[in-house]
Amino acid sequence: MTIPRFYQLIVDLRSVSRTYGSGHSAVAALRDVSLQVPEGELVALAGRSGSGKTTLLNIIGGLDRPDHGEVIVDGTDLAQLDEAGLEQVRRETVAFIFQGFGLVPELTAMENVGLPLRLLRTPPEARERRAALLLDLVGLSEHGEHRPDEMSGGQMQRVAIARALAGSPRLLIADEPTGQLDTETGLAVMALIRGVVEAEGMTAIVSTHDPVMIALADRVLRIEDGVLVDG
């Protein structure tokens, strides 16, 4: 049976486990985690610090590899990919938004947003048009020539969002995007993410312990000690 696109799984994890270290110092960050995220869904991943949220997101985004299990993102089994394959996934399919914004400090907002487009070999003119459009989308069209040290935390996170959208990814992964922001700014950022997901029709997984973001999500997953308690 052909699954309608609307209900096509973007993320399909099966019995994923990840352990750091070995011997007595081994830490089981994830234990036999399975989850499916259909296309277009905004999923909130909640849990306290050290519960395994970031590890789970990194594995989904191809930044890390599980010790066991399958990781299928947009129909591609990440475990079968080599380093180059994972890089391609990060360029074309998945986009990250980091708690620390993850901007390149030497680049302007425009250059940061255009960075994923350079990876896609976008011509300079098209690249600059798209970057300007995205900055306008996030309300920062007048800050295009500012560098990160010339912007507030909220502005930097919005630039990060714009950069994440530059390559038109299928999956947006945000790890504690409002962790370094005040409440009001965090609310605005979360609303932006929500709006972008709906407008662009993309899927998003957001790790957060912010009740406002949790309230905005389509579904909430809770993880404790590396185990999903709500699937």
Added chain:
Amino acid sequence: MADRGPAGLAPGAGSPRVRSRGVRRAVSQAGLVVALLAVFTVCATGAGTCALLLTAGNERALSAAVAQADGSENTGSPDIASVVVLSSTTNAEGAPPADAGRLAPLVRQSLTDASRPYRAEVSLWTTTPMLFLSGTDVRNGYLLDADTLTANASLRSGTWPTPPATVGGSIPVAIPAATAAALGATVGTELRLSRDRHDGNPVPPVYHLVVAGIFEPADSLAWNRDTLHGRGYDPSYLRLPTFGPFVVAPGTLELLAAPVAKVDAVLDPDLAGDAAGVPDLVRGVQAVADRIKDAAGASINPVLIWFPLGAAFDDMRTELGVTNALVLAVLLVVLALGATTASLVARVLVGRRAGESTLLRDRGASTSQLLIGAATEAAVIAVVAFLCSVPLALAAYGATAPAAALAGSWAGLAATHGPVLVIALIAGAALPAVVAVIAALPERSRRGRQVISGPVARSGIDVMLALVAAVAYFQLRSHLVSAGAVDPLLVVAPAVCVIAVAALVTRLVPLAARAANAAARRGRGVVLPLAGWHLARGGAAQVAFLLVLAASVGTLGATYLGTWSTSQGDQAAAMVGADLVVGQAGGPDTARTVADATRGSVTPVADRAVVLGSRPSGVKVLGLDATLADSMLRGRLPDGAAWSSAMAGLAPQAGGAPLTTAGGPLTVTVTGGLANPVGSGLVVPIVTAAPTLVLANAAGYRTTQVGSDVALDGRPHAIHLPIPGQQALPAGSWRIVAIDLHLLDHTTQDLIGWGNTTATIEVSVSVEGASSVGGAWGTSANAGLGGVQPGDAVAHSGTVDASFGYSVLGLSWEEAHVTLLSFPASTQVPVVMTQTLAGELGLAAGDRIALTWGSTPVEAVLVRTVPYVPSHVREAALLVDRTSLERGLLSAGLLEPVVDAWWVSSPRPGSAEALRAAHLGPVTTLGEVTSALRDGPLRAPLPVAWLLAIAAAVGLAVTGSAAHAAAEAQRRASTIARVRAIGVSKRDALASHLVQHAAVTSTAVVLGTLAGAVLAWLLAPLLVVSPRGEPAIPPAALAWSIAPTAAVVGAILVGGLLAGVPAAVSVVRRSTVAALRAGDAP
């Protein structure tokens, strides 16, 4: 909690916990700590090596140079002292002349005492005053006691003389072959010499001589000590025929207490390669004159002492001072490199520990406490560097010269120069340690981007330094190096110029970076933009300066070495003048002997001092065949001009019409007489002429054959040459280039009636067997009251016909000479003059000035000027064509040959040794002088110091580049992780890092190479000086050593590039999620 320091600090620096932490920290940052240790060690080694060079090295170098100067009388080496004691045979006090019994031992003992502690050989040639030789004619002879006779003569017959059996008995003597021929003496002939004669009889004391042996004097400088220079006979020495020397056995004159006219002493000290006692030796010998005069009393005239060792030793010390200054200049450059690298590595280390420092500050640590920690660590590293540098400095010192020149006892070295070495090593390690501690000082944090130009450029120090460097450079251009001690300007100026230029050029690096960044941003990819963005961010100022400085030093060093080496060859060529020089005229066979030994082209050369105009000090004249200028003369002229063009116009235009004859006995027929009948009532003057033939062979050697007086009475008179006492003309082809007629009036009757009348004499001189192409001859006259007016002369076949007028009354009072010349008579000699001399005299081309050759005046005509005359660098000198000179002197009446040396071009290998074995006099070769200038013990440290500096530049550049790359990798770690998280491939991330590193490295190295080329162009000609520190002559021409420079620059570039690879690979490999998380940490 135990061990808490003030203000809640962690434990003090001396506590075990702190030490343990320090050790663990150092181990974890081993790479940077080792880099710092390497830098400290390089600086300490450089300082220690220099200290050894300036102390033990100087002593050894001087001793080696002194050992090379140790020669013998016949090699003309500077360590030979010549002391001539002249005894007055008559004096105002009426004291008798000194006798050999007192004077000879006094001179010998005085010189032996003066030469202590050196062992020395003292040779005495003691000569009596002129004595009368028995016989009817008044003839002179003299006795000679020469203790080195047998080494400077070869026995023809008989035996060497022995001391007389009894005082007053027969005295065995040996006489030169020429003396024997002139006297008709053989072995066994008995002769008498007496102090005086009366009515033809000898007056006691009389010396009864018996000829024991006949010898041939060797062609050696020793015979300059003989009154007749080994000729054996002079028909008119002090107006009397003189025979001698009559050589007695050594010690005989002392035994006889014979009167002494001259004691010619030669002191040959065995310097044994020990320079320490040379100043005392020189002072002691110079004081011998007073000692002898005090002991010998009024009978001694001033004692003449010639001892060039003092001046030579001063030259050696000056040369060493110049070398020392240049070596110290190199050391300063190395220390600048070391300090820069130390600062760079220290800053990297500080950056690596920024977190720890921040934590300590937050816990209350003060700046001084942190500095104490840094200073303690630096001190520990400096101590380790000191220990490492001891063997390295000793090894480097041992490598600075050939083993034979500088090798010595290491134990002795440590004992005598150990303290200096230790101090230098400590200072050398302390300098970078202080720099490192200063680098650890907290720098005010700057919000925003770091400017790549760095704090030096921002402060403008580099501009101020450039101004100082400009002043130093212009001072250097006009500077005369201080003699003896190390010249401070020569030490400091080069280092200041190098550092200043490097600092200024470093300002261009950010310009290049911005241009690269702008170009990269327009592209599509991510590698170049990432590299350009990080490059534009800055933080590479210090490594850029280090690479610029290192490349500058490498380029300057390689070019300087090439220029220096080439200049030594040029200077040697100018100093020697030819490929090989035999510094003695010798005899008629000398040219053939030299040619056979060298198989090169041989030419006679005139080389002596003359008086020019009214200039108080003499001027050197170098005369050689102008047609051989290019093949013979060595030494570079400006703009590549040839010596033939410099000597153009000096050779005579006219070839001359000499008579040609074979060697051996000659018969000359002279026919002459008054051209017109004598008026009635006048006495017919009785005039005689003694002809002297001036002959030259194909090699350019000239000689004379003197004939006896013949009357100019209208009848032919045959003269058979050689006359008794002369040697026959050697076999071969000879040209009679001039015939001199010595005119004397023998009229006994009254010539008053002649008044001022001038009579004309026609004379014809025929040489049997001679021939000529025929043609006009020139005539010249040299007469005072004799008043001779030269007339015409013409040669045909073997005869020269001439006529001349003369003042009858004048000739009766004074003799005259008429010289018949095979060329047009002219006392004008075209000359080339040094520019300095021409400027001093205010002369321009075409001007004339009087030149006095000995006592013969001629007129020098200036043709052009040259920067220098070969073999007389830095002297006021003239360059002439030898034929023109000879013609001018012959026209002025000087018949003696003008050969002082023989120059050779293209001699075969081993020529010098063969010529020295033949005892022809001092032999100088261009190869030996060049080798001495390049590799001599006084010069050897300089090229090796530069080689060590170049090696240090490469090593320090790579070390600094690696440290910077490690720091840069750490700075970029989080960025690399972030961009990889958004999809940048590992390959592109690595490439961007390498491109950034390569951009800084290659830009800095290229700019540094260009800066080094500019520095070489500016400084190398100024730093390549003569051995005495004067501007080089000819001026040093920049020699671009392309291959060595490319090798050095390539090593810095490749080393610097490769130094960045490990850090780049490491940071990309570590760009994992952990790095991402760490980079995201607030």
